[in-house]
Structures are given as C-alpha cells and as structure tokens.
Amino acid sequence: MFTRRDRSSSGKMPTWMYSPTGETPPRSNKSSSSSRGGSFDAMNPPWMSSEADPLLPDKDTYAEIGLARRKLLGPTCVRGLTDIIFFVLFVLYWVGMIALGIVAFVQDGLTHKMQYLTEPMDYHGVSCGLNASVYYPLWQSNPDFGVCVASCPHAGDEVRLHVPWAQLNDSTITAPGARPANSTAKDRVVVFSAYETVANNFVCAPNGTDAFKDLPHVSQLNDAIGQYIGGIRENWKQLLSACGIAVGLACVYLIVLRFFGCLVLGLSVVGVQVALILAAVQAWLFSANSDAFDRATQNAFLVLAVLLLCGAILFFFIVVLMVQRLVLAGKFMVFGTRVLYQLPKLLLLPFFHTFLLFLVFIWGLAVTVCLFGAGETVQVEETLRLPGSTETVTVLVASFQRSPMLRWFFLYHAFGIYWAITTILSLTEMTTAMAVSLWYFAPTDKATKEKAFEVDDPVKYALEGIAGNHVGTAALSALVVAPIRYVRNFFMYIEDVQDNESLGSGVANVFSTLFCCCIWCFKSFVIFISKEASFVTAMQGSSFYSAAKVAHSLITSHLLRIGSINRIGNASVLLGKVIICSGACLAAYILMEADDTWTNMAIPMLSIALFSYAIAHTFMSLYETTINVLLLSFTLDEVTHGGRGKAQFAEPDFTKAVNDNLRPKWQIVL
Known part of the structure; x- marks a missing residue:
C-alpha cells in the first residue's frame, strides 16, 4: 500500500499516520503477520485509553487525522x-439589493403614498x-370608494355623506384630492345602509365573510400585509430606542459576565424563573379584573x-436537565x-459589528417600507349605484394602485438582509476565533506567566x-444553511395546512413529519460542521x-469532546441572549403601547425581536466563541x-479541566 520511500527502515507506518494517542493503528489482515511485534496489543487496544479510536478504528480515520496534523498551519x-466565488456572488447580490x-x-x-399603509384614506385621497376609520359602503362593486367614519358601523346603521359629482371629459391623472380643470362638480347627500363590520386596524372590514380579500390590489380594504408593514x-423611533436598549443591556451583561461569570450565570437562571412566575401571576390578576377589561380580554389574559x-x-x-452543562459552562468561563484579560480589545469588537448590523437593519426596514408603499395614485371616474333606487352617481375616486411586482x-x-446579517455574525465569530487562537498558540512567558504574542496587536491582526x-x-458558511432552512419551513407549512384543513391521509402526515425531523437533523449537522469549519478557517x-x-476529521475522531464544545459554549450565553431579547422586546412594547393597535405593533415587535x-449573539458570542475555540485549539x-x-501550548489547569470533565464515562469505568 505504501512505497518503500514512505516507510522507515523498520517497516513501520509513517509518523504522520500515528494515532492521536501516540500508538500505531492496527494493520489490515494482509500485513498482520508482520506487525505483531509493533506497539499495538490486542489485549490492550489503544481505545482503552482514548476517546478517538473506537469510533472509526481503520486506516482511513488515521489518514484523516494525519491530514489535520499536516494541514495545521497556525493563525499566523x-x-x-478564500472562497472568492462566493465573495463575488455576495457582492453582486448586494449590487442588486x-x-x-x-x-x-x-x-x-x-x-404621500405611505399614508395608504398607515392612515385611513377616503375616496378623495385625503387622510381621515x-x-x-375608513368604511367601504359599496366594497363589492366599488372597492376604492371609502368614506371616513368615527367608528365602524353595525348592520342597519345609516351612513350619510356629501358626494361631489363630477363629469370627466378625459382620464387625466391628477394629484390625490384634486379635480381636473375641465370638470364640473356639485354636492349631493347620499345615505347608505351599513352592513355588519369589524375593526381591522383602521379599516372597517365586512364581518362574516372573507370575499373582500380577493379584490384587486387597489384598496386599503384587502391590504392587511401593507397595514402590518x-x-x-x-x-421607527420606538424601534431605534429599543435597539439602543438592546445594545445597553448587552454591554452591561457582558461586563458583569466578565467579572462575575459564574455568579451571573446562576442569577440569570433564577431571574428568568422568577420573571416567568411573576408574569403569570400578573396575567392572572388582570384576568380577574372585570372592571378594567371586557370578557374577551379577560379570557385572553387567563390563557396567557x-x-x-x-x-x-x-x-x-x-x-434541572441542563444543570450539569451549566456547571461545566461556569467552570470553563x-x-x-x-483570555479576555489579556485581550481587552476583544470587548470592543462587538460594537464594530453591531454598527454594521445597525446599518443593515435600517436599510432593510427602509427598503421594505418603500417596496410596500410603492404604487401609483390616479383619479378615476366611478359610477355609484345608489341604495334603494336605480339612480347612479358618477364621482372621482383617488385610486391607489399598488405594485404587486415590487412586493414580490x-x-x-428579505433573503439579502438575512444573508448579510448571518455573514456579519459569522465574521464576528471568525474574528474572535482567530484572536483566541493567537492567544492559545502563543508561548507562555516563564517570567510573567502570560502569553508572549508573535504579533503586536492580536485583535487588530x-x-x-x-x-x-475570509x-x-x-x-459561504452563512449561505450553505439557508436552503435547508427554507426547505424545512416549506414542508412545515404544508404540514400545518394539512392539519388545519384536515387534508391528506394519516400515512402521508406521518411521512411528512418524519421528513421534517430528518431535515432538522441534517440542518443541525450542517450548521455544526459549518461553524467548526469557519473556526478552522x-x-x-x-x-x-x-x-x-x-473539522469532519476532528469530529469523527473526537466526537465526545467536539460535541461538548458546542454544548458548553451555548449554555454559557444562552440565558444572556434570552434576557437581552426579552428586555428589548418589553421596552419596545412599553414604548409602542400608548397609541398603537396590535396590527401596528406586530411587525415592529418581530423586527426588534430578531434584531435584538x-x-x-454579537456580544454573547464573544464568550461562546472563546470557550469553543479554546477547546478546539x-x-x-x-x-x-x-x-x-x-x-x-495548553496551560496545566486547562488541561486538567478538560481531562476531568470531558473524558468519556466508559473510560472511567474501564
């Protein structure tokens, strides 16, 4: 299998093919007779003292480990x-963005067109x-003819309005609320008998039917998505304030974690538990307050x-299940x-990447609003059939014709914003990983007992x-996971539709669920490999x-230890992420609660939840990535x-901590 040049004079395997435990791997049957005098003992195999060898104890495994050893170039x-094609693809995608x-x-x-997303607009094109609210008395025949009302009417109510009648000689396009110069106009009082309506934000929608949702894209009546956007x-002011609060909470939590790591970890667990209990008690008290809330609101609070x-x-x-992981995370923090004590500039790194995230966030929201607010406002002549008679009235209606193409x-x-944010987060982790690896692989000064760096400023380097x-x-690491996420979300959507509409057989639903589970497992594996690969890069x-x-060779040969890396890193900062997100969302809710409906709050709350x-993640990954890279290094x-x-290059106490806490249990038993 090997040439004479690849063998030593004693016939042993090349040095780079040795196992991580320092012992020669078992040979194949063909050469077993000539290798019995080697270091491999069948009665005491190397996997009795190592966690790597029993997983894949063949020559391919040792070849992969040797590949890792030969290719370890070091952070300097x-x-x-690297990956220039995907860099060019990323740049071209953002040119399109x-x-x-x-x-x-x-x-x-x-x-002015944005008012159609934020305010009730009557048929003149004037804000109510x-x-x-805006009410559409003839929504089936004239979906653009909206009138302003103080509150949504009920069945049988009369809605009176003065209709200016105009005779058009052409279809001249004018500004909203204006009349062409060649038209004549006079007022006429028209009385409409109202149908039953329900308030949908600022629109009085017909109650008991969804037929209005199939109207053309010209009316506020069926533009629910636009109202949410x-x-x-x-x-936008509340969003910016909540973002600032999220940054402040992240800074405070990171600083406190820097000086009181284990204590903060324990207090975070207790704090989240107490907050959930207090919130449940407060919601129950609200559900029992019949003076301040109606019955429907009380039931909602009870469910909450x-x-x-x-x-x-x-x-x-x-x-309780994660207590061992939390204790272990406290030890490795x-x-x-x-590391952060010797690399204090690492604490400034999240601010730089947060600034980039903030720019992407602002750009994403501004363009989103413009895409949904884009359209064309024209004055059109419409004929209204008066209720209870055969008489008709011709009026000028300001019609806002949305642009479905831009909305698509x-x-x-959205994918571009997702790709940009995940790329920035990946850059944050990679920069931290490189700085930490510079610290780990630097020799220790015997006099000062500190690392002697090969570069002047490791963080800047x-x-x-x-x-x-890179x-x-x-x-690439951010892009490789996205298609899997979309496929899984698509199948989950199909599964939800089948459940809601009772479609499909039981066998089909079972296979759909199993397929979603398989995709989730594959997605988790790809995310893990991609993350470790970015660290190695x-x-x-x-x-x-x-x-x-x-990364694959290390994972397959050190499955327990590499698997523990991700578990320990996540446990060390998971509660911090929960606290920061919860605090930012609570602040945003308080800031928006005074004069907003849930329709106006839904998308902003979702946006601040994702951005917070x-x-x-940008701030907390500083600790998470540091612990992960230390163990990987x-x-x-x-x-x-x-x-x-x-x-x-490892310090003695770190080596002892790894061997004491990340050693396989079967080794201890044997």
Whole structure:
C-alpha cells in the first residue's frame, strides 16, 4: 500500500499516520503477520485509553487525522483570499439589493403614498385622521370608494355623506384630492345602509365573510400585509430606542459576565424563573379584573397566564436537565475570562459589528417600507349605484394602485438582509476565533506567566486578516444553511395546512413529519460542521472546503469532546441572549403601547425581536466563541503533538479541566 520511500527502515507506518494517542493503528489482515511485534496489543487496544479510536478504528480515520496534523498551519500563517466565488456572488447580490432599493425610493414610497399603509384614506385621497376609520359602503362593486367614519358601523346603521359629482371629459391623472380643470362638480347627500363590520386596524372590514380579500390590489380594504408593514414607519423611533436598549443591556451583561461569570450565570437562571412566575401571576390578576377589561380580554389574559405558568414549569425542568452543562459552562468561563484579560480589545469588537448590523437593519426596514408603499395614485371616474333606487352617481375616486411586482421582490430583499446579517455574525465569530487562537498558540512567558504574542496587536491582526481574506468564507458558511432552512419551513407549512384543513391521509402526515425531523437533523449537522469549519478557517487560513474536511476529521475522531464544545459554549450565553431579547422586546412594547393597535405593533415587535437577538449573539458570542475555540485549539494541539496529555501550548489547569470533565464515562469505568 505504501512505497518503500514512505516507510522507515523498520517497516513501520509513517509518523504522520500515528494515532492521536501516540500508538500505531492496527494493520489490515494482509500485513498482520508482520506487525505483531509493533506497539499495538490486542489485549490492550489503544481505545482503552482514548476517546478517538473506537469510533472509526481503520486506516482511513488515521489518514484523516494525519491530514489535520499536516494541514495545521497556525493563525499566523500567510493568508490569501478564500472562497472568492462566493465573495463575488455576495457582492453582486448586494449590487442588486442596492438597485432594488433605489427603484423603491424612486417610487416615492416614503411620501404621500405611505399614508395608504398607515392612515385611513377616503375616496378623495385625503387622510381621515389617526382616530377615525375608513368604511367601504359599496366594497363589492366599488372597492376604492371609502368614506371616513368615527367608528365602524353595525348592520342597519345609516351612513350619510356629501358626494361631489363630477363629469370627466378625459382620464387625466391628477394629484390625490384634486379635480381636473375641465370638470364640473356639485354636492349631493347620499345615505347608505351599513352592513355588519369589524375593526381591522383602521379599516372597517365586512364581518362574516372573507370575499373582500380577493379584490384587486387597489384598496386599503384587502391590504392587511401593507397595514402590518406600515407599523414600521409609524414606530421607527420606538424601534431605534429599543435597539439602543438592546445594545445597553448587552454591554452591561457582558461586563458583569466578565467579572462575575459564574455568579451571573446562576442569577440569570433564577431571574428568568422568577420573571416567568411573576408574569403569570400578573396575567392572572388582570384576568380577574372585570372592571378594567371586557370578557374577551379577560379570557385572553387567563390563557396567557396558563401559558406563562407552563413555560415556568418547563423552564424549571430544562434547568434541572441542563444543570450539569451549566456547571461545566461556569467552570470553563474562567478560562474565557483569562483570555479576555489579556485581550481587552476583544470587548470592543462587538460594537464594530453591531454598527454594521445597525446599518443593515435600517436599510432593510427602509427598503421594505418603500417596496410596500410603492404604487401609483390616479383619479378615476366611478359610477355609484345608489341604495334603494336605480339612480347612479358618477364621482372621482383617488385610486391607489399598488405594485404587486415590487412586493414580490421583497422575498429577494428579505433573503439579502438575512444573508448579510448571518455573514456579519459569522465574521464576528471568525474574528474572535482567530484572536483566541493567537492567544492559545502563543508561548507562555516563564517570567510573567502570560502569553508572549508573535504579533503586536492580536485583535487588530485578526480583524484585518478576516475582513481582508475570509469574507467569502463567511458568506459561504452563512449561505450553505439557508436552503435547508427554507426547505424545512416549506414542508412545515404544508404540514400545518394539512392539519388545519384536515387534508391528506394519516400515512402521508406521518411521512411528512418524519421528513421534517430528518431535515432538522441534517440542518443541525450542517450548521455544526459549518461553524467548526469557519473556526478552522480563522485558525489556519484555509478555504471552507479544506477547513470542513479538517473539522469532519476532528469530529469523527473526537466526537465526545467536539460535541461538548458546542454544548458548553451555548449554555454559557444562552440565558444572556434570552434576557437581552426579552428586555428589548418589553421596552419596545412599553414604548409602542400608548397609541398603537396590535396590527401596528406586530411587525415592529418581530423586527426588534430578531434584531435584538442578532445584537445579543454579537456580544454573547464573544464568550461562546472563546470557550469553543479554546477547546478546539486544545484538540488540535493534542492531535498535532501526539495525543492525550501531549498538548504543548495548553496551560496545566486547562488541561486538567478538560481531562476531568470531558473524558468519556466508559473510560472511567474501564
């Protein structure tokens, strides 16, 4: 199998093919007779003292481990551009994003037309005011003919209005509320008998039918999505305030975590549990207050109280199940704090990437509002058939004709925002990983007992190295998971439709559920591989594919330890993310509660929840990535220098902590 040049004089395997434990792997049957005098003992196999060998104890496994050893270049290696194709693809995609934004802005989406998303507009094209509603007496035949009412009418109510009658000589397009110069007009009082309506934000929609949803895209009556998007424009100040609160909470939590790591971890668990219980009690008290709330609102509060109580119980059981992981996370946070003590500039890194996230967030919301506000406002002549008679009246109606094509481009825009945010988060993790690997692989000064860095400023070196060479790798690692997410969400949507409409057989539903579970498992695996591959890229400057091969070899040969890396890192900052997101959402709700309906609050609340999570991830990943990269660097250190206990750059207490807490239980038993 090997040439004479690849063998030593004693006939042993090449040095790079040795196992991580320092022992020679078992040979194949063909050469077993000539290798009995080697270091492999059948009565005491190497997997009795290692967690790696029993998983894949063949020559291919050792070849992959040897590949990792030969390709470990170190964080100070000469770097070049990696994954250039995906970098170019990312740039071209954003060129299209900018072009789409320019088209949306040219459509005057932020001027008078935006009122059709945020305010009730009558058939003149004039706003009814913030405290009024718009009612469509002839919605089946004239869906643009809306009139202002103080409150939504009920069946049998009379709605009186003065209709200006105009005779048009042509279909001249004019500004909203204006009449052509060649028209004549006079007022006429018209009385409409109202049908039963229900308030849908500022629109009085017909109650008991959904037929109005199939009307052409020319009316506020069936523009529910536009009304939800309009809440972004109405609450942009509250959104910015909530973002600032999220950044402040993240800063405070990170600083406190820096000095009181284990204590903060314990207090966070207790705080979340107490908050859930208090919220459940408060919701139950609201449900019992018949003087302040109607019956429907009381029932809603009662349901909320039950859900919060169930959430508190579920959180308690999760904490009980995760207590070992939380304790382990507390132990390894000490080593993360040690790294941040020598690399204080790492604490400033999240602010830079948060600024980039903030720019993407503002751009995304502004273009979204413009896309949904884009359209054309024209004056059209419509004939109204008066109720109870055969007489008709011709009026000028300001018709806002939405642009369905630009609204469909929102999917392109949304994916671009998702790709940009995940790429920025990946760049944050890769920069932190490179800085931490510079710290780990630096020799320890015997006099000061601190790391002696090979570069003057490790954080600046890491930031320049990642931003200058590995943006394509970050874009690829963010892109590779997106199609799997969309496929899984699509099948989950189909499954929900089948459940709601009682469609499909039981066997089909079972297979659909199993397929969703398989996609979820595959997605989790791809996310894990991609994350570890991005860390390896940051540590040695390789492309995504080469880094994924090294990451796969490490995972298959050190399954327990690499698997624990992700568990420990997530547990150390998960509660911090929950606290920051909850605090930002609560602040946004308080700021918007005074004069907003739920329709106006839904999309802004969802936006702040997603953005606050991105902010929390940017700050909290500082600790999470530090712990993960320390353990990954330790594993690479051991693999490179001969196996367990042979790491050259690890500090003694860190080695002891890994061996005491991340050693397989079956080794302890044996």
